[in-house]
Amino acid sequence: xxxxxxxxxxxxxxxxxxxxxxxxxxxxxxxxxxxxxxxxxxxxxxxxxxxxxxxxxxxxxxxxxxxxxxxxxxxxxxxxxxxxxxxxxxxxxxxxxxxxxxxxxxxxxxxxxxxxxxxxxxxxxxxxxxxxxxxxxxxxxxxxxxxxxxxxxxxxxxxxxxxxxxxxxxxxxxxxxxxxxxxxxxxxxxxxxxxxxxxxxxxxxxxxxxxxxxxxxxxxxxxxxxxxxxxxxxxxxxxxxxxxxxxxxxxxxxxxxxxxxxxx
Amino acid sequence: xxxxxxxxxxxxxxxxxxxxxxxxxxxxxxxxxxxxxxxxxxxxxxxxxxxxxxxxxxxxxxxxxxxxxxxxxxxxxxxxxxxxxxxxxxxxxxxxxxxxxxxxxxxxxxxxxxxxxxxxxxxxxxxxxxxxxxxxxxxxxxxxxxxxxxxxxxxxxxxxxxxxxxxxxxxxxxxxxxxxxxxxxxxxxxxxxxxxxxxxxxxxxxxxxxxxxxxxxxxxxxxxxxxxxxxxxxxxxxxxxxxxxxxxxxxxxxxxxxxxxxxxxxxxxxxxxxxxxxxxxxxx
Amino acid sequence: xxxxxxxxxxxxxxxxxxxxxxxxxxxxxxxxxxxxxxxxxxxxxxxxxxxxxxxxxxxxxxxxxxxxxxxxxxxxxxxxxxxxxxxxxxxxxxxxxxxxxxxxxxxxxxxxxxxxxxxxxxxxxxxxxxxxxxxxxxxxxxxxxxxxxxxxxxxxxxxxxxxxxxxxxxxxxxxxxxxxxxxxxxxxxxxxxxxxxxxxxxxxxxxxxxxxxxxxxxxxxxxxxxxxxxxxxxxxxxxxxxxxxxxxxxxxxxxxxxxxxxxxxxxxxxxxxxxxxxxxxxxxxxxxxxxxxxxxxxxxxxxxxxxxxxxxxxxxxxxxxxxxxxxxxxxxxxxxxxxxxxxxxxxxxxxxxxxx
Numbered sequence: 001x002x003x004x005x006x007x008x009x010x011x012x013x014x015x016x017x018x019x020x021x022x023x024x025x026x027x028x029x030x031x032x033x034x035x036x037x038x039x040x041x042x043x044x045x046x047x048x049x050x051x052x053x054x055x056x057x058x059x060x061x062x063x064x065x066x067x068x069x070x071x072x073x074x075x076x077x078x079x080x081x082x083x084x085x086x087x088x089x090x091x092x093x094x095x096x097x098x099x100x101x102x103x104x105x106x107x108x109x110x111x112x113x114x115x116x117x118x119x120x121x122x123x124x125x126x127x128x129x130x131x132x133x134x135x136x137x138x139x140x141x142x143x144x145x146x147x148x149x150x151x152x153x154x155x156x157x158x159x160x161x162x163x164x165x166x167x168x169x170x171x172x173x174x175x176x177x178x179x180x181x182x183x184x185x186x187x188x189x190x191x192x193x194x195x196x197x198x199x200x201x202x203x204x205x206x207x208x209x210x211x212x213x214x215x216x217x218x219x220x221x222x223x224x225x226x227x228x229x230x231x232x233x234x235x236x237x238x239x240x241x242x243x244x245x246x247x248x249x250x251x252x253x254x255x256x257x258x259x260x261x262x263x264x
Numbered sequence: 265x266x267x268x269x270x271x272x273x274x275x276x277x278x279x280x281x282x283x284x285x286x287x288x289x290x291x292x293x294x295x296x297x298x299x300x301x302x303x304x305x306x307x308x309x310x311x312x313x314x315x316x317x318x319x320x321x322x323x324x325x326x327x328x329x330x331x332x333x334x335x336x337x338x339x340x341x342x343x344x345x346x347x348x349x350x351x352x353x354x355x356x357x358x359x360x361x362x363x364x365x366x367x368x369x370x371x372x373x374x375x376x377x378x379x380x381x382x383x384x385x386x387x388x389x390x391x392x393x394x395x396x397x398x399x400x401x402x403x404x405x406x407x408x409x410x411x412x413x414x415x416x417x418x419x420x421x422x423x424x425x426x427x428x429x430x431x432x433x434x435x436x437x438x439x440x441x442x443x444x445x446x447x448x449x450x451x452x453x454x455x456x457x458x459x460x461x462x463x464x465x466x467x468x469x470x471x472x473x474x475x476x477x478x479x480x481x482x483x484x485x486x487x488x489x490x491x492x493x494x495x496x497x498x499x500x501x502x503x504x505x506x507x508x509x510x511x512x513x514x515x516x517x518x519x520x521x522x523x524x525x526x527x528x529x530x531x532x533x534x535x536x537x538x539x540x541x542x543x544x545x546x547x548x
Numbered sequence: 549x550x551x552x553x554x555x556x557x558x559x560x561x562x563x564x565x566x567x568x569x570x571x572x573x574x575x576x577x578x579x580x581x582x583x584x585x586x587x588x589x590x591x592x593x594x595x596x597x598x599x600x601x602x603x604x605x606x607x608x609x610x611x612x613x614x615x616x617x618x619x620x621x622x623x624x625x626x627x628x629x630x631x632x633x634x635x636x637x638x639x640x641x642x643x644x645x646x647x648x649x650x651x652x653x654x655x656x657x658x659x660x661x662x663x664x665x666x667x668x669x670x671x672x673x674x675x676x677x678x679x680x681x682x683x684x685x686x687x688x689x690x691x692x693x694x695x696x697x698x699x700x701x702x703x704x705x706x707x708x709x710x711x712x713x714x715x716x717x718x719x720x721x722x723x724x725x726x727x728x729x730x731x732x733x734x735x736x737x738x739x740x741x742x743x744x745x746x747x748x749x750x751x752x753x754x755x756x757x758x759x760x761x762x763x764x765x766x767x768x769x770x771x772x773x774x775x776x777x778x779x780x781x782x783x784x785x786x787x788x789x790x791x792x793x794x795x796x797x798x799x800x801x802x803x804x805x806x807x808x809x810x811x812x813x814x815x816x817x818x819x820x821x822x823x824x825x826x827x828x829x830x831x832x833x834x835x836x837x838x839x840x841x842x843x844x845x846x847x848x849x850x851x852x853x854x855x856x857x858x859x860x861x862x863x864x865x866x867x868x869x870x871x872x873x874x875x876x877x878x879x880x881x882x883x884x885x886x887x888x889x890x891x892x893x894x895x896x897x898x899x900x901x902x903x904x
Contacts, residue, residue: 010375013368020365021391021428024402031405038793039405040770058601080290087287096287102294110486110530112503113523116510117301120308120520123617124319125300129820130618141297144290173283202395204489209510213575213620214600219395224603226401226493228580228762235405238398245393253386316637317615341896343903408772411711414758496758500902511612513895 025242032235039232049236059237062221069132069217070200073139077196080140081147082189086181088148089155107145114142115209122210130212138210139200146199147192154188155181194252308520309334317514334521344505344522348529351501355484358423359431362480363473365424366431370472371465373432374439385436392429399426400493407494418494423484430483431476438472439465474541482530502526572597574826577613577621579813580605580762581785582674584846591833597826605761606718614639614818622821623830627811629720629883631670632663634816640669641817647828650835653855661812662884670814671831674781674843675850677872677880678721678809681764681783683774685797697729697804700777701748706755712774714767717759719898720883722749724809725777734809734881739893746897750904759902765789768799779811780869784848801869807879810872812852844870 031039035046053059084103087096106114118138122128162184166176204219211220218241225234310330312320322329338344373384391399403422407413412421442465450460488503502522509519572595576583580603588599602621604610607630614621626634634640645651651671658672682694690708692699699705700713715722724734726745736742757773764776769789776783783801790799815831817824833839841859844851850870851860865871872880886894 010368010372014372017365017369017428018387020425021388024406024425025391025394025399027405028398028402036793037789038766038770038795040409040793040795061600080293083286084290084294087283087290090283090286096291099287099291102291102299106294106298108482108534110482110503110526112486112488112506113302113305113527114298116506116519116523117305118297119510119616120304120319120516121297121301124308125304128617129620130616131620134617137297141294144294148290198393204395204397205486209616212618213577213602214573216602219397222395222397222401223489224580226397226404227605228603228765234401238394238401241398242394246390249386249390249393314615316633317612343899347903408767408770413772414711414714493763497753497756498903511616512606512608514608514612514615515895 028235029239029242032232032239034232034235037231039235049232050240052231052233053236053240056233058216059218059221059225059233062216062218065132065215066201066218069135069139069215070197073136073143073200074193074197076136076140077143077200078147078189078193081144081192081196082151082185084144084148085151085155085185089152103145103148105145106142107149111142111203111205112209114138115206118206119209130210132215134210134212135207135215135217138206139196139203142203142206143196143199146195147189150188150192150195151185154185158184198248305520305523308517309524311517313515313517317516319516331517334517337518338521338525347500347505348502348525351485351503352529354420354423354501355481357420358427358484359477359480361420361424362428362431363477366428366435366476367473370432370435370439373436374442381440385433388429388432388436396426397489397493400490403494413494414496416496416499418496419491419499422490422494423487426490427480427484430479434475434479435469435472438469438475442468470541474537478534478537481533485526485530572823572826573600574598574623574823574830575600575602575621575821576623576625576830577602577604577610577818578623578625579603581765581782582625582813582847582849584842586846587834587839587842590839591830594833595826595829599830608718608720619818619820620822621818622823622827624816624818625673625813626816627813627883628661628663629885631661631814631816632885634818635664635669639819641819641821641824642668643671643817643831644824644828647825648832648835650832650855653835653837653840653853655852655854658812658852661814664814670816671835672812672814672852673834674847675810675812675852676779676781677803677850677869678716678725678778678811679780679783679801679803679869681768681776681778681786681799681801683768683771683797684800686774694800694802695805697725697806699775699804700756701726701729701752703751703755706752709775710755711757712772713756713776714758714760714764714773715756715777717761719894721809722759722777722901723894723897724881724883728804728807728809728881731806735884737886737890742894742897746901749901753901753904769793769795771795771797781847781849784867784870788848803869803872803876803880805879807881810877810880810882812882 032049033045033047034042035048036043084099088099088103115138118134118141122130122134128134162180163176166180171179202219203217204223207217207220208223211217222234222237225231225237308319310332311322312329312331312333314320320329369388373381373388376384400422403418403425404413407418407421412418446464447460450464455463485501486503486506487501488507491499491501491504506519506522506526509515509522574595574597576599578601583601588601592599604613607627610624610626611630611633624634631640648671651667654667654672659667661667661670661672664670680694680697680699682699684694687694692705692708699709700715706713715725723742723745726748727734727736727741730741730744730748732741732745760767760776762782764773764778765782765786766789767773768776768783768786776786780801783799787799787801790797815834817827821827834843835853835855837853837855838859840851840853840856843849843853844856844860844864848864848870850872851857857865868876
């Protein structure tokens with residue numbers, strides 16, 4: 001398969017990088033079946049760590065929390081982000097010219113800064129008890145930008161004359177939105193939802209700062225497991241999560257191919 | 265990227281009331297939960313720490329209790345500046361390594377047949393889709409028996425591993441847009457593989473390199489979990505320092521000061537990068 | 549439309565999640581690996597409620613998280629000096645002794661701690677000594693002593709242990725160990741002596757692998773590190789883990805002859821907790837001799853409970869790392885809070901230690 005413009009060494013390098021990407025994770029997967037508490041060497045095959053997982057209430061609870069938080073925050077972020085995307089595309093005058101800065105800054109800044117700012121705000125201004133609400137607000141905040149980017153990109157690629165035609169035919173703003181704009185941007189709204197869902201499920205840094213009593217999320221739970229536990233349960237949960245993301249990505253790539261490319 | 269398309273719209277379309285309705289909720293939300301907190305962070309850096317944590321009251325005995333103490337503390341001591349400097353070096357090294365590893369792969373992907381490209385990119389995204397803690401944990405397992413755990417090497421390896429896809433994907437997006445005719449023309453003119461790469465591919469891919477570098481460099485600066493899990497006794501980054509002030513030392517003003525200075529540093533860098541890469545008819 | 553389906557999914561999910569929220573839950577914020585699963589199951593069966601545990605690995609971490617607004621915990625398990633801080637903060641709820649019939653089980657010498665005379669706010673749960681855990685097999689091969697802080701502070705020993713030592717990522721504990729080695733009190737206020745401790749630490753630091761508050765448990769058991777500065781109960785766990793995994797070496801732990809820090813960790817009720825009733829029930833449950841015995845048998849911690857004695861396995865009762873001898877006890881000291889000036893001094897030294 002070595003083409004004219006594709007020197008062999010390029011593929012050697014590429015395969016090397018793929019190996020770098022996959023070998024460590026392969027080891028995690030293999031050791032999840034290792035019948036040794038310490039995972040220091042291969043002892044024998046077992047599935048008991050997986051059985052243990054399903055009896056680990058703290059972990060299951062964290063997974064349920066994560067799922068719930070992701071669903072709710074992704075819904076919120078999709079609503080607000082879609083609005084922001086529409087607003088950025090449509091209104092480019094006056095005060096709203098500053099909107100893109102407001103939307104993109106949370107995406108661009110190091111996560112820890114958003115985490116500590118929100119912590120300060122919750123504690124000093126709202127005097128909010130850290131917990132479910134603080135996590136939900138934080139997740140919506142960092143996801144809005146991603147949804148807005150996707151929606152705006154798809155709007156920008158559309159033919160403006162469609163909307164004009166609708167208006168010329170006497171459609172109200174709402175009718176134009178409902179029957180022309182919305183169906184057209186629907187795939188990118190779905191992509192935005194999936195993205196914020198994934199971001200929320202995955203977030204560790206910001207959640208670490210704003211989490212409170214009794215609402216441990218999956219990444220937080222994994223973090224404390226990595227720091228303390230000796231058990232290959234961590235490998236088992238990692239393997240399961242990898243399998244799950246693999247499935248989700250496969251499904252998503254069928255449903256909304258745009259989501260994958262835009263994850264960046 | 266999309267601006268030029270958007271700008272084709274006829275000018276002078278003022279927002280109508282309905283559009284304000286659309287713009288208001290996200291704007292209000294972000295003003296309250298993003299702009300507000302960031303301003304508060306800035307303000308907090310000028311306050312004193314509370315007796316037990318948090319911030320001391322802004323008004324004490326009828327006077328504004330603003331202070332430059334935290335900044336004084338930072339600048340009176342070479343130690344904090346040293347951590348900043350070290351973090352920037354670590355971030356730069358991580359970025360360069362990501363580039364060195366990512367570029368060949370991105371090039372290989374971009375030059376493969378279109379149908380296979382999607383799959384190859386998916387193969388880059390897949391490990392990236394599992395949580396970065398799991399990816400860090402993988403290196404704890406790999407490096408432990410190699411006697412490399414708890415070393416600067418481990419931290420760099422971990423950081424590169426966690427951020428590599430951020431470099432590869434923008435590079436791919438850029439590289440696959442290159443017109444093969446250019447390279448063919450150069451070849452016809454007798455340019456060798458290396459010359460073609462240095463004179464055509466590399467300059468054309470600068471926007472991708474810049475985007476990838478920003479996506480790696482900036483997050484690394486705020487990282488605390490990777491040094492904490494993989495690093496040794498000297499491997500702390502700005503992120504660790506900030507986290508420690510908020511969730512250990514209870515010195516919020518100092519933590520805020522460190523955060524403000526990090527923001528300033530990041531903005532300066534982004535500014536410099538934007539200036540260096542100001543539009544000169546580039547592919548993006 | 550997919551939106552409808554998603555909404556349905558959300559409702560379904562809420563239906564799954566909400567019942568879990570509605571039951572009786574006791575929120576406990578406790579040191580990691582400080583309460584055995586067996587004990588938890590027994591308590592949950594008895595109270596027909598759920599025990600939700602969150603973990604910390606340093607008192608400072610716990611205090612900071614509470615200050616940040618993570619409130620709502622019914623019970624905390626701070627060490628003496630942190631109880632002092634919480635009391636000054638007015639963050640604790642007084643105990644209702646009528647609800648603690650088992651309180652009489654507390655050993656006499658634990659009833660009047662300096663931070664809370666008469667146990668008005670706190671009930672001692674367990675004690676631990678901050679000491680050295682080590683890979684006995686390795687150290688014997690290397691011919692190194694195991695009963696002195698010199699093991700982690702003296703370059704002549706450390707040369708054989710380079711990269712195989714971890715120390716606690718805790719300003720108070722590490723500085724205290726250095727002070728003990730230098731023959732000073734951990735309550736010292738003379739800056740010059742603290743400076744001496746800092747220099748001792750900086751000299752030894754290049755030989756250490758990392759600062760660690762919890763990972764040393766598994767690193768000792770796997771064999772990645774050979775000496776760890778840490779809590780006796782954690783060392784006990786590492787010892788058991790290594791034995792269970794049939795590692796080709798033995799983990800042991802010992803209080804250095806120069807003396808060490810003794811921690812008495814107590815149950816206290818945080819004011820923000822919503823279920824003081826369950827919290828009292830839990831404390832009383834843990835004061836019962838059999839359950840208190842678990843603390844030593846399963847966790848490897850020292851025991852302030854007299855009724856636990858008959859339940860404690862003889863080999864554990866005889867372990868001087870868990871139950872220090874009379875003579876050793878005299879060399880143990882508890883940490884106390886410092887005045888703000890000393891605190892700032894130590895905090896500044898700590899940053900220097902972390903960076904240099």
